[in-house]
Amino acid sequence: MEYFSSVYELKCNECGKRFGNRPLSGCPDCFAPLEIAYDLEQVRGKFTRESVAAGPHNIWRYAALLPIPEGFQPDLPVGFTPLLRARNLGKRVGATNLYIKNDAVCFPTLSFKDRVVSVALANAQKFGFETVGCSSTGNLANSVAAQAARLGIKACILIPADLEPAKILNTLVYNARLVRIDGNYDHVNRLCTLVADEYSYGFVNVNLRPYYAEGSKTVGYEIAEQLGWKLPDNIVCPMAGGSLIRKIRKAFNELITLGLVEDKPVRFFGAQATGCSPISQSVKQGWDYIEPQKPNTIARSLAIGNPADGPAASKMIQGTGGWAEDVSDVEIVSGIQELAETEGIFTETAGGVTTAVTARLIQQGRIGKDEVTVAVITGNGLKTTDALAGRFTHLDSRAVRPRLSDFAAYLEELDGATNQKPELEPAGAY
Ligand SMILES: *Cc1c(COP(=O)(O)O)cnc(C)c1O
Numbered sequence: 001m002e003y004f005s006s007v008y009e010l011k012c013n014e015c016g017k018r019f020g021n022r023p024l025s026g027c028p029d030c031f032a033p034l035e036i037a038y039d040l041e042q043v044r045g046k047f048t049r050e051s052v053a054a055g056p057h058n059i060w061r062y063a064a065l066l067p068i069p070e071g072f073q074p075d076l077p078v079g080f081t082p083l084l085r086a087r088n089l090g091k092r093v094g095a096t097n098l099y100i101k102n103d104a105v106c107f108p109t110l111s112f113k114d115r116v117v118s119v120a121l122a123n124a125q126k127f128g129f130e131t132v133g134c135s136s137t138g139n140l141a142n143s144v145a146a147q148a149a150r151l152g153i154k155a156c157i158l159i160p161a162d163l164e165p166a167k168i169l170n171t172l173v174y175n176a177r178l179v180r181i182d183g184n185y186d187h188v189n190r191l192c193t194l195v196a197d198e199y200s201y202g203f204v205n206v207n208l209r210p211y212y213a214e215g216s217k218t219v220g221y222e223i224a225e226q227l228g229w230k231l232p233d234n235i236v237c238p239m240a241g242g243s244l245i246r247k248i249r250k251a252f253n254e255l256i257t258l259g260l261v262e263d264k265p266v267r268f269f270g271a272q273a274t275g276c277s278p279i280s281q282s283v284k285q286g287w288d289y290i291e292p293q294k295p296n297t298i299a300r301s302l303a304i305g306n307p308a309d310g311p312a313a314s315k316m317i318q319g320t321g322g323w324a325e326d327v328s329d330v331e332i333v334s335g336i337q338e339l340a341e342t343e344g345i346f347t348e349t350a351g352g353v354t355t356a357v358t359a360r361l362i363q364q365g366r367i368g369k370d371e372v373t374v375a376v377i378t379g380n381g382l383k384t385t386d387a388l389a390g391r392f393t394h395l396d397s398r399a400v401r402p403r404l405s406d407f408a409a410y411l412e413e414l415d416g417a418t419n420q421k422p423e424l425e426p427a428g429a430y
C-alpha cells in the first residue's frame with residue numbers, strides 16, 4: 001500500500017511533513033489537507049512545449065506533471081476539451097475576449113470529474129485496492145462507476161438520497177454498487193471516511209484525494225496551451241469543495257516555473273449558488289476561514305456546505321485580487337438558457353452558475369470588458385434536465401398533422417405566442 005517516486009510525494013499543507021506515496025486523506029498530525037509536492041527540477045527537461053505537442057490529444061500529454069505511478073499505461077483518452085471563443089455570449093454580457101472551456105463534453109462521462117478520477121484510479125490500482133468508490137454530488141459518481149467498469153474494479157458509491165434522477169441512472173448503468181444516504185453531501189462524506197478505513201476501500205475523494213485533486217490541473221494546462229501558451233487575465237470557475245479552482249492556479253504556476261508561459265498575474269473568480277455559498281461568503285467577508293452552510297440549491301453538483309479546500313480557495317482567490325459571487329436558482333436557470341442560446345452549449349446547473357456569475361462580474365466592472373477571460377464550464381445539461389422542467393411548454397404541445405397547411409397554421413400560432421412571451425432576463429440584469 002505504498003510506492004516510491006523520486007518526482008512527487010504527499011506533503012502536509014500546514015506542517016510541511018512528507019509522507020511518501022500512500023493512501024491518506026489528511027495529515028495525521030495536524031489534520032490539514034495534503035498536497036502532492038513535485039521536484040520540478042526533475043521534470044524540467046521532460047515537460048516542454050515540444051514534448052507536450054508530441055503527446056496524445058488527451059490529458060496524458062501532461063503526464064510528466066501528474067502523480068502517475070511508474071509503468072502506468074494510460075488507457076482512456078480523457079480530456080482535451082474545446083476552448084471556444086464566446087463571441088455571442090460576450091456581446092450579450094459586454095465582453096470582447098470571453099472564452100468557454102467546455103468540459104460539458106469531457107470523455108467519458110461528460111464532466112470535468114473524468115480528469116480527477118482517471119488520476120485517482122491509476123493510484124488506486126497501484127495501491128492494490130480491490131474496491132474503489134467516492135462520496136459524490138453526482139458527476140463524480142458517474143465517472144467513478146464508468147472508469148471502474150472499464151478497469152474491471154468493483155465500485156461502491158455513496159450519494160445524498162435526493163440527487164437528480166439522471167445522475168443516479170448514469171451511475172447504475174455501469175453496474176456500480178450505489179448507496180443513497182439519508183442526508184446531505186457533508187453527511188455522506190463523513191461516513192465515507194469511516195467506510196474507507198473499515199472496509200479498505202479506495203475512495204477517490206477521501207483517502208486518494210491528494211492524487212485525485214491533481215487531475216484538475218489538466219484544465220489549467222489545456223487552457224494555457226489552447227491560448228497558444230499564454231495565460232488569460234481572468235478565470236471564472238465554479239466551486240464545490242474548492243479544489244478545481246486551486247489546481248488551475250497550481251497548473252499555471254508550474255507552467256511559469258518551467259518556462260512554458262510568461263509570468264503574468266491571473267485573477268481567479270469563484271462561482272457558487274447562493275443556496276450553498278460558504279466560499280463566496282468567505283471571500284466577500286475577507287475571511288481566511290469558512291463558515292459551513294446547510295445546502296439548499298438546484299446546483300446539486302456544487303452543494304457542499306463544508307468544503308475541504310474552502311479556506312485555501314478563499315485565501316488564494318483574495319491573494320490574486322479576484323473575487324467570488326453567488327447567484328440564485330432563478331439566475332442559474334437563466335445562465336443555462338443564456339449559454340445555450342448564445343453559444344449552443346447545454347450545460348448543467350453548475351455551468352448556469354458560472355455563466356450567471358461571469359455576467360455579473362463583468363457588469364460589476366470587476367472583470368474588464370477587453371480582458372481575456374475564461375469561464376470554466378464543468379458539466380453537461382443532459383444530466384440536470386429537471387432544472388428546466390416547466391420551461392418549455394412545447395414538450396407537451398399537440399402534434400401537427402403532416403400537411404403543409406397545418407404546418408403553416410401552426411407556425412402562425414407559434415409566432416403569435418412568441419410575441420407575447422416575455423423576454424428572458426439577461427443574467428447580468430440581476
Ligand atoms: C465537482 C464539480 C465542481 C466543483 O469541483 P470542486 O473541485 O469540488 O470545487 C464543479 N462543477 C461540476 C459540474 C462538478 O461536478
Ligand SMILES: [Zn+2]
Binds near residue numbers: 014027029030
Ligand atoms: Zn501536518
